[in-house]
């Protein structure tokens with residue numbers, strides 16, 4: 001048993017991936033230089049210099065960029081706005097990020113889980129679902145790059161096909177992309193936002209994986225007509241977001257620290273991903289299959305007939321934690337019982353190897 005529990009459960013960066021000293025200096029600097037703005041109420045859409053930088057990167061007018069208190073807060077706003085405007089079922093990938101599934105279930109929304117494979121969401125399944133029902137769907141929620149929980153990415157061909165389908169059906173899409181920049185190899189495919197032009201596709205990301213989750217700074221690139229409603233929702237929820245962390249992120253970028261830090265994070269995570277894939281090969285071999293992500297935080301493990309809820313309980317007692325696959329499907333689907341999400345973001349390569357070996361011994 002390891003001296004301290006090994007966590008494959010936490011979709012969080014290891015403490016050593018967070019540039020604490022540099023962020024502390026940035027905090028000091030922005031508080032002194034821009035304190036009057038940072039410590040006051042201000043626009044619900046967030047700290048203007050950071051919004052401008054994001055608008056530039058996505059080549060959109062700044063009015064379309066709204067900062068959020070992390071991507072999940074933004075999801076709550078988006079779902080509320082979109083469901084009010086266009087009530088209906090919400091389409092998701094199967095599996096999908098568990099927290100939005102919980103948010104939607106809590107609101108009593110019908111969730112339709114669409115199949116995916118190693119190339120991501122199956123566009124034909126989307127087209128069939130949309131043609132098969134006369135009532136309109138509210139929106140599609142998708143994580144096309146290094147998906148949480150599967151680590152899979154939607155191929156370039158499928159991205160183009162998906163955009164054709166959503167145009168044909170006039171289906172709004174929320175593209176959630178917190179991991180896209182955390183790429184270890186391969187060329188980045190275009191975002192759905194870039195392919196579609198941003199009339200139907202709303203794009204969201206955050207600085208949780210590229211700077212630090214504790215800054216709680218996410219953002220949305222919205223269709224022009226949706227931005228005022230979104231901002232109004234922010235104002236009537238928290239008046240204005242905390243500007244200090246947004247200004248810290250901006251200062252970090254202004255100093256030229258964003259790219260070098262990202263490269264360091266990519267290198268650290270690549271080593272962890274490699275350690276996990278190698279250990280799976282050695283210790284699970286033919287008894288399981290798993291995804292091979294080119295970036296992000298997660299590997300998706302399929303254990304054929306095994307019950308991963310039971311395995312998770314026994315693993316926790318033995319000192320290894322992971323989230324069983326069923327958490328990432330709508331509850332009523334009954335799917336995911338033999339799968340597991342393994343996060344390689346939190347542990348060192350040596351502890352990852354130790355944890356996988358332990359898991360394999362409990363299988």
Ligand SMILES: Cc1ncc(COP(=O)(O)O)c(C=O)c1O
Nearest residue numbers: 011070071072097148206208218
């Ligand atoms: C797909 C996805 N979206 C959104 C988030 C929320 O991140 P944050 O609220 O830290 O921006 C996460 C966090 O793990 C995630 O995996």
